[in-house]
Amino acid sequence: MVNFDCKEHYKFPDLVEIIRLLRSPGGCPWDREQTHRSIRRNLLEEAYEAAEAIDTEDAGLLCEELGDVLMQVVFHARIEEEAGGFDIDAVSDGICKKLIERHPHVFGSVCVSGSDEVLVNWDQIKRKEKGQATTASAMDSVARSLPSLWRAEKIQSKAAKVGFDWPDVSGALDKLREETEELHAAAGGEGDPREELGDLLFSAVNTARFLKIDPEEALNEACEKFITRFRHVEAAAEQAGKPLSSMTLAEMDLLWDEAKQS
Structure with a gap:
């Protein structure tokens, strides 16, 4: 039995302490065995469950699922702290500094005309922070763990920002038709069906981007x-x-x- 005072209401520091106790000697055997890798999928699943609560517009469920996501963040931070790395305060410090740096129109003297300019500035600041000197390097930084449709959309958006894009949706639709024909040919033995299917899906995402439709x-x-x-x-x-x-x-x-x- 660990030394912990139960309360009627808890706050964020209480969550940090509970995770510490679960990971400590005398805590939970399962929690003590976990690593970043072993609970990687848990983090993804909890994020998707929170997204489903948003989709169903269930505020009570969203509150619960956000708690599960927050627990995963604290859990990972605790694992790293035990290994002599960062802790939850470093996580908080990092995101606070990032938000301040990327909102110079709020925390600095930069003036913006609206949301579009905010996004342009955000992207420029991010590329500078990450040392992304080229658009290709910015594309390469898009997380490979993202669902493939979202990853394709983000990569295409980065290309579009430097003008590598169709002028309107008709070009995207023509390309989609072309890729469909190439898949037909590959299925008949004239090429690699896997490669052509990938090209077709990539083109479908591009069409969705023009139509402002989330492909996922x-x-x-x-x-x-x-x-x-x-x-x-x-x-x-x-x-x-x-x-x-x-x-x-x-x-x-x-x-x-x-x-x-x-």
Whole structure:
């Protein structure tokens, strides 16, 4: 049993202390065994669960999920502190300095005309901080752990900032059509299907960027739509007393068309 006073309400320092106790001798065996690598996925999963709470507009759930994300941050900081590295204060110090540095229009004497100029300044300051002398180096800094659609979008946006972009969506659509044709050819043995599929997806993201559509959200919505329609197909097959496994593709297509109309 560790020495800890339970309270009716807790604050951030209490979270830091709880994580310290969990990692200390006499704490939790599981928590003591964890490393940055072992809980890497936990951090990602908690962030996605917080994003889902935002999507469902559930404030109570968002409060809970943000707590889980915050716990992961404190957990990683504690692991590093035990190894003789940084601690949670260093994390706080770093982000505070970054926010002050990247908001010279708030904490300095820079004047801006609006949000667009804020973003331009932010990008310039970030590139200077990171020593990104070229656009290619800025592209290379986009995290490879991002979902591929988001990573593609960020890379394309960086190219667009230096003028390497179509003038309007028609160019992106033409490229999408071209890549579709190349994938057709590759599927028929005239090229590498994997490479051509990647090019097609990259072009689809570029089209989404022009249309100001989040490609991850669009694909997730397509997934939800597919599930809804497939549920209709299963229900219709069950009502007809015929399992899907015994149906032909043509029969299932008819049920799918019904689902699209419902």
